[in-house]
Amino acid sequence: MNKPITKPTAATEAPETIKMNMIQAINSAMDVMLGRDPDVLVFGEDVGYFGGVFNATEGLQKKFGLNRCFDTPISEAGLIGTAVGMAAYGLRPCVEIQFADYIYPGYDQIVSEAARLRYRSAGDFWCPMTIRSPYGGGIFGGQTHSQSPEALFTHVAGIKTVIPSTPYDAKGLLIAAIEDDDPVVIFEPKRLYNGPFDGNPDNPVTPWQKIEGNDVPVGHYVVPLGKARIARAGNEVTVLAYGTMVHVAIASAETAGVDAEVVDLRTLSPVDIESITASVKKTGRCVIVHEATRTSGFGAELSALVQEACFYHLEAPIERVTGWDTPYPHAFEWEYFPGQKRIGAALKRVMEA
Structure with missing residues (x-):
């Protein structure tokens, strides 16, 4: 045992x-x-x-x-x-x-x-x-x-x-x-x-x-599982991301001139729904970014969770910026990744909605 x-x-x-x-x-x-x-x-x-x-x-x-x-x-x-x-x-x-x-x-x-x-x-x-x-x-x-x-x-x-x-x-x-x-x-x-x-x-x-x-x-410490962090504080829109996309999302917000709050999920399951909802209720808008394909990607689950918990606080539809619904396209991988242009466009859409 x-x-x-x-x-x-x-x-x-x-x-x-x-x-x-x-x-x-x-x-x-x-x-x-x-x-x-x-x-x-x-x-x-x-x-x-x-x-x-x-x-x-x-x-x-x-x-x-x-x-x-x-x-x-x-x-x-x-x-x-x-x-x-x-x-x-x-x-x-x-x-x-x-x-x-x-x-x-x-x-x-x-x-x-x-x-x-x-x-x-x-x-x-x-x-x-x-x-x-x-x-x-x-x-x-x-x-x-x-x-x-x-x-x-x-x-x-x-x-x-x-x-x-x-x-x-x-x-x-x-x-x-x-x-x-x-x-x-x-x-x-x-x-x-x-x-x-x-x-x-x-x-x-x-x-x-x-x-x-x-x-x-250099020694022992832990980052608790199931706890997100605020990678960039902001007030106009919440961006949910993880891994590499956290850094791309931060760069995209700064380039687009949007006061975005970037939430680094860190743990996807169990996800820190409390931190997510607190941020979305503050900003009223939500953009979800991940590198994986769109259909049945984790962003779909995040979108559902935000809709269920924050419906009356949302001022715009939830946006997802993701990879394509294709096998990984090696020859076009930089177009496949969510980048500044696609994320910036999504940020502007939710701000203008």
Whole structure:
């Protein structure tokens, strides 16, 4: 039977901070948790000796040994299923899926086993496992390395779905996920990993050195799951975004000259409906931005939630700015992404309604 980990109930900052990009912050989170809890394990494809395709696990095997950080065969169903068994036994596995596009072979293990374990055992067993995976486009990865499948996971009861937008949040959310007693899927926007990289003037992203939240505590701290943050304060319109789109939304608001309040969701499930509704009731307008395809994207759920909770406060129809309803168009990825032009146009439409 699982044993709960001793953990703080609120975010606590360590006194010493250093500047990190998102990859360094994610690496630091696993380093901290491997050193803090002997039940934590890190494994996946090429995460050991090689240190991961994005270097997220660099140095962990050398520091903690082959039994704590190790490579697996190329079998997403196998490594996720193994993590479910380890978690049921009482360990806290943190597994890497090399790209979110590769998570589908293991989807059945996540949905049918990990998400249901606590419920089907009437609480006798838990599943304290974390799955982290780079997602989204922007690095010229093509159709099989650029997908944004987050909505598929928010639909499943029993799974928490998390997407950070800053190095500070990436580390704090990952630590919170590893310490959580239920399965958590963290999608990491790889466009923000190292730069963030952005090759199109219509899709600006603030260099990570200037991102608020790149001063990251070197030790243990948590960012609570299920709590959004106000990335940009404003009074005229609320923009709901997550991951890379948080930074694009901020740039779009400033370019369009709209006093927009940008809400960084951070956790999609459970979503922080209180922070969302407080912002929309203040501004009276709402624009939702995400990179994934429009139909059945998470923006549709957000739109429904806002409509239900804020109907009498809305002064304009809710707008969604999203990717296209197509397979990922590698040759046109910069047109596919919501950028300044499309987001700015949506902001102006709701202001003029």
